[in-house]
Amino acid sequence: MGRAPVDSETGQVDQPAGGSSRRASFGGKQQLSERVAAYVREGIMVGQFRAGEFVRTEKLAAELGVSQTPVREALMILHSEGSVRWEPRRGYRVVPVSRRDVLDLFDVQAYIAGELAARAAKQLDEAEVERLEGVQRELAEAERLGDTELVDQLNHEIHRSINKASDSLRMATLLNLTVSYVPLRFFGKIEGWAAASVHDHSAIFAALRERDPESARAAMSEHIKHIGQLLADHLGKQGILR
Numbered sequence: 001m002g003r004a005p006v007d008s009e010t011g012q013v014d015q016p017a018g019g020s021s022r023r024a025s026f027g028g029k030q031q032l033s034e035r036v037a038a039y040v041r042e043g044i045m046v047g048q049f050r051a052g053e054f055v056r057t058e059k060l061a062a063e064l065g066v067s068q069t070p071v072r073e074a075l076m077i078l079h080s081e082g083s084v085r086w087e088p089r090r091g092y093r094v095v096p097v098s099r100r101d102v103l104d105l106f107d108v109q110a111y112i113a114g115e116l117a118a119r120a121a122k123q124l125d126e127a128e129v130e131r132l133e134g135v136q137r138e139l140a141e142a143e144r145l146g147d148t149e150l151v152d153q154l155n156h157e158i159h160r161s162i163n164k165a166s167d168s169l170r171m172a173t174l175l176n177l178t179v180s181y182v183p184l185r186f187f188g189k190i191e192g193w194a195a196a197s198v199h200d201h202s203a204i205f206a207a208l209r210e211r212d213p214e215s216a217r218a219a220m221s222e223h224i225k226h227i228g229q230l231l232a233d234h235l236g237k238q239g240i241l242r
Contacts, residue, residue, distance in 0.1 A: 102232040135158055
C-alpha cells in the first residue's frame with residue numbers, strides 16, 4: 001500500500017499499475033521517510049495498522065526493505081500529524097480514525113478540487129475538453145467491463161488534466177496534502193466507486209463545455225464528497241472506523 005510519487009505540477013499522485021509489492025512502490029522523487037509515512041498513513045486508513053496497535057520500527061523497516069532511520073523519521077512525521085501517538089518506553093501507537101475524520105478530509109479536498117475545476121472551466125479550450133471527453137468514454141467502457149485498474153488510470157488522467165489547466169500550482173499542492181491521506185490504490189475495491197466516476201463526471205464535463213465556473217465548482221465538489229461517503233461506508237463495513 002505504498003504511495004507513489006506526486007506530480008508536483010498538479011498535486012496529483014502518479015501511481016503505477018497494480019502496486020501490490022511493498023518494496024517496488026518505494027521508488028520516486030520523494031524522500032524515503034516521506035514515502036514510508038505515506039505508506040503507514042494509508043495503511044492506517046484501510047486498517048492494515050489497526051487503532052491502538054503499536055507500529056514497530058524494526059518490523060516495518062524489514063517489511064519495506066529500508067533502514068530503521070527513515071522509519072523513525074516517518075513515525076515522527078505521523079506523530080506531528082496526529083496519526084500515531086508516542087508513548088514513552090512503548091513506541092508509537094495508532095490513533096483511531098472516525099467516520100467524521102474521513103468525511104472532514106473529503107470536505108476539505110472537495111473545496112480545493114472544486115475551486116481548481118472552476119478555474120479550469122475558464123482555461124480549457126475546446127480541443128482539450130474533447131480529448132478529456134474521449135478519455136471519459138474510455139473510462140465508461142472500462143467500468144462496464146469491470147476493469148477497475150483502467151478506470152483508476154483514466155480517472156487520474158481526467159483529474160490531473162483539470163487540475164493542471166487551473167494554472168494554480170499552490171492550490172494544487174494543498175490538494176496533494178489532503179490526497180496523501182486517501183487510500184487511492186484501494187478505491188477499486190469500494191462498492192460504487194467506478195460507477196461514481198462514470199456518473200458524477202457528466203455534470204463536470206457539462207460545466208466545462210459551457211465554461212461555467214460555478215457549475216464546475218459545484219459538480220466537482222459534489223463528486224469528491226460522494227467518493228468520501230463511499231469510502232466512509234466501505235471502511236465502516238470493514239470495522240475500521242471507530
